[in-house]
Amino acid sequence: SYDNLAGRTAIVTGAASGMGAATARLLAAHGARVALLARRTDRLDDLAAKITADGGQALAVTTDVTAPASVRAAAARVRETFGGADLVVNAAGVMLPNPVAAGRSDEWARMIDTNLSGALHVIDAFRADLAAAGAAHRPADLVNISSIGAHLSFPDYAVYGATKAALTHLSEILRTEFGPLGVRVTNIEPGLTGTELGDHIDNVSLAAQLDGMHAAIPALTSEDVADLIAFTVTRPARVNLRQLIVLPTAQS
Ligand code: NDP
Numbered sequence: 001s002y003d004n005l006a007g008r009t010a011i012v013t014g015a016a017s018g019m020g021a022a023t024a025r026l027l028a029a030h031g032a033r034v035a036l037l038a039r040r041t042d043r044l045d046d047l048a049a050k051i052t053a054d055g056g057q058a059l060a061v062t063t064d065v066t067a068p069a070s071v072r073a074a075a076a077r078v079r080e081t082f083g084g085a086d087l088v089v090n091a092a093g094v095m096l097p098n099p100v101a102a103g104r105s106d107e108w109a110r111m112i113d114t115n116l117s118g119a120l121h122v123i124d125a126f127r128a129d130l131a132a133a134g135a136a137h138r139p140a141d142l143v144n145i146s147s148i149g150a151h152l153s154f155p156d157y158a159v160y161g162a163t164k165a166a167l168t169h170l171s172e173i174l175r176t177e178f179g180p181l182g183v184r185v186t187n188i189e190p191g192l193t194g195t196e197l198g199d200h201i202d203n204v205s206l207a208a209q210l211d212g213m214h215a216a217i218p219a220l221t222s223e224d225v226a227d228l229i230a231f232t233v234t235r236p237a238r239v240n241l242r243q244l245i246v247l248p249t250a251q252s
Pocket of ligand 1 (some may be wrong): 038147192
């Protein structure tokens with residue numbers, strides 16, 4: 001069980017849907033105060049209302065992780081409402097596959113700015129909070145959601161895969177900086193998961209290919225990934241699960 005989440009303050013980016021929303025719900029159900037960060041205010045408000053109705057504590061903070069000022073404002077708002085954060089989950093992400101030869105520099109920028117730079121802006125805005133928790137010998141966690149795409153040579157996913165490989169490597173090296181401060185860094189690499197991630201694909205055949213994968217194998221659910229995150233952050237403070245790869249059983 002996850003009974004030592006009470007009293008913790010969690011930041012979850014990408015909380016408007018999918019893994020971020022499921023993670024926020026699960027952490028809140030076990031007593032954590034959760035700040036919900038994403039761009040769609042209506043989604044965040046709905047989720048905050050659900051969590052509150054279930055007896056939890058949630059704060060919706062409309063945030064664009066690609067904009068450092070937006071992330072800094074969110075951090076200030078969380079601090080004044082809940083105090084410092086001791087658990088940060090970077091789940092915000094976008095996946096926009098296309099051949100590199102399509103020259104979609106607009107998509108490259110969105111993926112790099114969200115999946116890599118966005119995570120960095122969030123880390124920067126909350127690192128002092130995490131370090132303060134670590135220094136006080138309280139559990140402190142940074143969880144980054146990368147992807148099995150960091151390792152696969154999936155055709156037409158070159159830029160997405162590159163942002164995820166960068167996030168995986170960032171997590172690994174950042175751990176050597178944060179670990180001595182008492183802050184655990186965990187990188188999670190899920191495989192196919194049923195979420196809204198594919199809804200933004202504008203390449204018709206690649207959207208159909210992803211639909212075909214979902215039709216062929218039972219994907220993970222957002223709740224499966226949330227469960228792993230809750231498990232990871234409730235281990236004794238000396239235990240750092242550094243890297244988790246989780247795939248649907250039928251995904252090769
Ligand atoms: P979703 O699309 O459901 O969730 C992504 C979330 O990111 C949304 O809530 C979205 O909310 C938010 N987001 C996107 N851009 C921004 C931004 N600029 N600022 C703030 N929030 C933003 O998909 P998933 O739950 O699947 O994605 C979660 C993570 O898991 C992503 O990093 C994804 O790459 C990764 N992943 C997903 C897999 C899958 O098969 N689904 C497999 C492996 C990894 P809003 O639009 O309101 O901002």
